[in-house]
Amino acid sequence: MQIQNYRQYENSDVFKYGNNKRLLFTCDHATNVLPQGLEWSKDDLTNFANTHWAVDIGALNLAKYLANQTESILVHSKYSRLYCDVNRQIQSESLFRQTGDNQQIELNQNLSLEEQWIRIQYHSNYHFQVRQTIHELKPNFIYSIHSFTPEYEGKKRDVEIGILTSIFDEFGEAHQQILKNKGYDCRINEPYTGKKGLNFSIDCACLTFAKPIVGTLFEVRNDILSNPERFAKVSADILATILEVIGKWK
Numbered sequence: 001m002q003i004q005n006y007r008q009y010e011n012s013d014v015f016k017y018g019n020n021k022r023l024l025f026t027c028d029h030a031t032n033v034l035p036q037g038l039e040w041s042k043d044d045l046t047n048f049a050n051t052h053w054a055v056d057i058g059a060l061n062l063a064k065y066l067a068n069q070t071e072s073i074l075v076h077s078k079y080s081r082l083y084c085d086v087n088r089q090i091q092s093e094s095l096f097r098q099t100g101d102n103q104q105i106e107l108n109q110n111l112s113l114e115e116q117w118i119r120i121q122y123h124s125n126y127h128f129q130v131r132q133t134i135h136e137l138k139p140n141f142i143y144s145i146h147s148f149t150p151e152y153e154g155k156k157r158d159v160e161i162g163i164l165t166s167i168f169d170e171f172g173e174a175h176q177q178i179l180k181n182k183g184y185d186c187r188i189n190e191p192y193t194g195k196k197g198l199n200f201s202i203d204c205a206c207l208t209f210a211k212p213i214v215g216t217l218f219e220v221r222n223d224i225l226s227n228p229e230r231f232a233k234v235s236a237d238i239l240a241t242i243l244e245v246i247g248k249w250k
Contacts, residue, residue, distance in 0.1 A: 009121035011078050011086070012129035015064065018071020022246070024139040026130060027063040027076035028087040028201045029056035029146060034107075035079055035122070041106040044082075048107075052149040053100040054080045058225025062218075063145040065235045066242065073137060075130050082107055084119040086126045087146075087201040095123070101153065127204055134208045141246050142215035144202040147222040148191055161186040161234070162219035164194030166203055171249070172216040178241045184234075191219070214249065 013030075032055040034040065040049045048054050060076055067074035077086050081097075082105060088095045096108040096119065111119075134142075150157055161184050165172035172188055179186040192198055199217055206215045218238065224230045 007125075009118070009125045010129075011084075011122040011126040012075055013078055014129065014133060015067060015074045015076075017068045017073070020071040021137050022140045023067075023070050023072040024133065024137055024142045024205075025063050025067045025072060025074045026142065026144045026201065026205065027056070027060050027074065027146075028126075028144060029081040029085075030060040030063070030076035031055055031078060032080045032082075033078060034083055038083070038107075043103075044106050047103050048082060048100055048105055049080075051100075052147070052222060053097070053105070054082045056081075056145075056147040057149075057222040058220070058231065059145050059147040059222075061231070062147075062220060062225060062235055062238070066143070066145065066239055069239050070243070073133060075133050077126050079122060084123045086123050087198065089197060089200055090120055090123060092197065095120075127201070130201075130205050131208050134205060134213070139213060141249075142202060142205050142213055143242065144199075144205075144215070144217040146217060146219045147225055148219050150221050150223045152191070157191050157221065158185060159187045159190045160184050160221050160224060161238075162190045162192075163188055164192070164199050164217040164219060165189060166194040166199040167206055167212060168214050168216060171214050171245070174245045174249070175216065175218075175241050178244055179237065182237050182241075184237070 032049050063074050085095055163172040163176050176186050176188055202215050202217050206213045224234050
């Protein structure tokens, strides 16, 4: 497929905040937007469009802050994770999620093979852009920024910051220790683990070259990111933590 035709499935925005080539930030679940020509149904708009099911609330603002403060590049998805979850393998059952909170997601019911194929092109396009940016930048470190809901299917989550690891455990643990010392309930591979496919996107990015690029995934509880005062504090603390870790990392 020619590149010019491939771009009709464009699913990324790239922000260059400076010339720092050491760092790359990504945000896989950045928006709740649907591609042109699609709209949320009335029920999906009520039940899902403005919730954690459709978008990682606050994650894009955090990613922009971190990239801006470090004068780095940010690549983020353009479309909702419910349209096509770019942080899932294409064979994953949750690539086009069917239900949430025991309710049907109408956007994803009875998808034809053609519609699935179209959505997978958007999935591939996002990863193409991330890889293209990595080839141009050749960064030393990659950070993927996500958020999670404080309550999931009736279960309360006390953890404030999760660091999901799959390839670079020690790198993730270095961030955890600093954030714990700053007073956060910060845990490795919580509220879910990165070792069972939920680090798919950053793993793809880190494995672009034969020698893996060091990276990790941040999950921040979205009630913290939704509060302006708490956002200001946690974003500054995560920034300081990243700078401390990469400053010492060999």
